[in-house]
Amino acid sequence: xxxxSIQHATKSFGQAAAVEDFNLEIERGExxxxxxxxxxxxxxxxxxxxxxxxxxxxxxELNGVNITNQAPNQRNVGMVFQAYALFPNMTVADxxxxxxxxxxxxxxxxxxRTAEMLGLIRMPQxxxxxxxxxSGGQQQRVALARALAIQPQVLLLDEPLSxxxxxxxxxxxxxxxxxxxTLGITTIYVTHDQxxxxxxxxxxxxxxxxxxxxxxxxxxxxxxxxxxxxxxFVGTLNQLRCTVVDAGQGKLSFDGQTFTATAxxxxxxxxxxxxxxxxxxxHFGQFxxxxxxxxxxxxxxxxxxxxxxxxxxxxxxxxLDALNERKLTLxxxxxxxxxxxxxxxxxxxxxx
Amino acid sequence: xxxxxxxAPAPRERSRAARILTRRGFPLWSWLWFILGALYFxxxxxxxxxFSLRMERDTIGLKAYSAAFADPVFARTFGYSVLLAVVTILxxxxxxxxxxxxxxxxxxxxRRIVEFITLLPFVIPAIxxxxxxxxxxxxxxxxxFTDIRLLAPLTTSKLGTxxxxxxxxxxxGLPYMYxxxxxxxxxxxxxxxxxxxQSLGANWATIMVRVVLPxxxxxxxxxxxxxxxxxxxxxxxxxxxxxxxxGPYLFLLGQHRAYEPAALTFTTFLLTWAAMGxxxxxxxxxxxxxxxx
Numbered sequence: 115x116x117x118x119s120i121q122h123a124t125k126s127f128g129q130a131a132a133v134e135d136f137n138l139e140i141e142r143g144e145x146x147x148x149x150x151x152x153x154x155x156x157x158x159x160x161x162x163x164x165x166x167x168x169x170x171x172x173x174x175e176l177n178g179v180n181i182t183n184q185a186p187n188q189r190n191v192g193m194v195f196q197a198y199a200l201f202p203n204m205t206v207a208d209x210x211x212x213x214x215x216x217x218x219x220x221x222x223x224x225x226x227r228t229a230e231m232l233g234l235i236r237m238p239q240x241x242x243x244x245x246x247x248x249s250g251g252q253q254q255r256v257a258l259a260r261a262l263a264i265q266p267q268v269l270l271l272d273e274p275l276s277x278x279x280x281x282x283x284x285x286x287x288x289x290x291x292x293x294x295x296t297l298g299i300t301t302i303y304v305t306h307d308q309x310x311x312x313x314x315x316x317x318x319x320x321x322x323x324x325x326x327x328x329x330x331x332x333x334x335x336x337x338x339x340x341x342x343x344x345x346x347f348v349g350t351l352n353q354l355r356c357t358v359v360d361a362g363q364g365k366l367s368f369d370g371q372t373f374t375a376t377a378x379x380x381x382x383x384x385x386x387x388x389x390x391x392x393x394x395x396x397h398f399g400q401f402x403x404x405x406x407x408x409x410x411x412x413x414x415x416x417x418x419x420x421x422x423x424x425x426x427x428x429x430x431x432x433x434l435d436a437l438n439e440r441k442l443t444l445x446x447x448x449x450x451x452x453x454x455x456x457x458x459x460x461x462x463x464x465x466x
Numbered sequence: 467x468x469x470x471x472x473x474a475p476a477p478r479e480r481s482r483a484a485r486i487l488t489r490r491g492f493p494l495w496s497w498l499w500f501i502l503g504a505l506y507f508x509x510x511x512x513x514x515x516x517f518s519l520r521m522e523r524d525t526i527g528l529k530a531y532s533a534a535f536a537d538p539v540f541a542r543t544f545g546y547s548v549l550l551a552v553v554t555i556l557x558x559x560x561x562x563x564x565x566x567x568x569x570x571x572x573x574x575x576x577r578r579i580v581e582f583i584t585l586l587p588f589v590i591p592a593i594x595x596x597x598x599x600x601x602x603x604x605x606x607x608x609x610x611f612t613d614i615r616l617l618a619p620l621t622t623s624k625l626g627t628x629x630x631x632x633x634x635x636x637x638x639g640l641p642y643m644y645x646x647x648x649x650x651x652x653x654x655x656x657x658x659x660x661x662x663x664q665s666l667g668a669n670w671a672t673i674m675v676r677v678v679l680p681x682x683x684x685x686x687x688x689x690x691x692x693x694x695x696x697x698x699x700x701x702x703x704x705x706x707x708x709x710x711x712x713g714p715y716l717f718l719l720g721q722h723r724a725y726e727p728a729a730l731t732f733t734t735f736l737l738t739w740a741a742m743g744x745x746x747x748x749x750x751x752x753x754x755x756x757x758x759x
């Protein structure tokens with residue numbers, strides 16, 4: 115039996131269904147991200163776990179207890195909000211100690227635990243400050259400490275880094291992961307930022323239009339997307355409309371050129387399918403045992419670590435990522451180039 | 467492209483130069499309007515002060531003030547008005563804070579209706595309000611279309627009349643009270659704060675006392691002081707309900723005395739200023755908190 119179990123959870127607002135038949139089992143100590151575009155139902159699902167929304171139907175169990183209809187203040191669930199939501203009238207220490215004070219814990223225990231939490235977020239000197247005296251990143255650390263102070267069963271993070279600038283975001287997300295692993299706390303992390311989800315999660319739940327598209331490890335989600343939505347939402351994906359030549363051999367025809375994809379293809383010869391390729395699996399030049407396609411360079415963007423090259427192949431556009439090195443010769447716009455990729459890098463998705 | 471780039475900064479520089487000129491030189495028009503505006507407010511006040519100090523021929527003195535304060539009716543009516551103001555403020559807070567809170571939290575669609583209702587005192591004059599109240603509450607109030615009596619006539623008893631005037635004052639102060647409280651709640655995002663407190667185990671009472679009220683304190687104070695000013699100077703409701711408050715007293719005094727009403731008017735100005743000073747004092751730190759959020 116999983117530690118947190120969400121069974122057939124559905125939430126409708128009037129006629130519109132925000133979440134439909136959501137099923138997920140989360141193990142103790144796991145960090146699971148809900149990833150998806152705005153309005154996909156990820157925050158609504160999180161709010162059902164927090165108790166701020168009651169499911170229209172379905173059941174939520176935490177540590178074997180049915181909490182579906184339990185009030186939020188009875189659940190012992192820590193929550194961190196996008197807008198920090200620190201109490202402006204209280205100092206940092208009072209904010210962190212609020213949950214313990216509400217829980218009528220003895221004064222010395224509150225002090226001890228508050229100091230411990232401020233140490234954990236590496237802000238031991240700032241207990242006397244007020245929220246308005248802190249930067250956004252510091253405020254969010256305090257919010258995290260406040261949520262953790264009550265020793266919650268589950269930690270819920272609702273886009274906690276969205277309001278911060280890029281550098282702080284990267285710093286704080288590894289900080290969150292470090293703290294989560296130190297405490298071994300079961301965590302749900304809601305985000306629309308795929309890089310964030312890929313970098314900190316044990317598992318990712320990709321959602322779209324209120325439904326789960328795929329659940330899996332970051333590696334699986336990125337490399338083996340099960341639906342067209344996951345494939346295009348997570349990472350950049352080249353999609354080529356091809357005609358099946360030989361399904362058993364994985365042979366496809368594209369713009370008069372033939373190449374091999376991961377076999378077998380579940381479509382009859384002559385059928386129109388979409389072949390998918392990640393930009394980093396493509397490279398310039400000719401290599402033994404690899405497919406070759408010829409295309410025209412349309413744009414070259416230097417991004418530092420990688421160089422992103424956009425090419426036109428027949429009626430389609432593809433993107434190729436080359437790792438930067440000092441000896442690299444950048445292709446010129448208008449050049450005709452040979453692009454290679456191994457057969458296993460290309461897979462066929464159901465035509466949607 | 468090059469010519470565009472080189473010619474573009476010229477007008478920008480010119481406008482910057484013009485701005486510096488007005489800042490460093492004398493911004494004639496701004497000062498003129500400021501002085502005119504200030505005179506508009508200060509002159510009548512100065513005239514009142516000056517007049518109130520000239521009760522004795524050819525000397526400047528505080529005789530009008532001592533005479534006005536010596537009248538026991540002044541103390542009685544003023545004290546009564548202050549008491550009514552305090553009761554009005556307390557009941558307003560009890561009515562407005564939970565209403566505004568609930569609308570922010572659960573009923574955002576009701577905001578337009580409530581805002582419309584709170585603005586009604588600007589549209590309906592106090593005289594209409596008081597006649598309406600007298601007409602309805604001077605006879606027993608029955609459940610519509612039945613003989614079941616809900617209320618005895620309110621205007622015939624002292625307690626009833628006091629309740630009526632407090633209710634009337636609440637209506638008059640509603641635009642200020644509701645708006646300042648609602649704005650205060652929006653500034654601190656009371657909805658998310660509530661959820662944060664709930665997830666930390668707090669119940670409704672704790673959330674109200676420890677989270678909501680302290681964070682809308684400034685808003686409450688400004689609403690309360692505006693209500694105070696309205697109640698203390700109000701004449702129409704008090705006259706028609708026949709209650710001995712400060713407003714009608716000042717009005718009557720003005721009909722047969724000259725200097726004392728001027729002295730009292732100036733005193734109430736000072737009191738209002740003192741009240742505004744208190745707002746400034748109390749909101750100093752709090753304002754920053756709200757602004758930083």
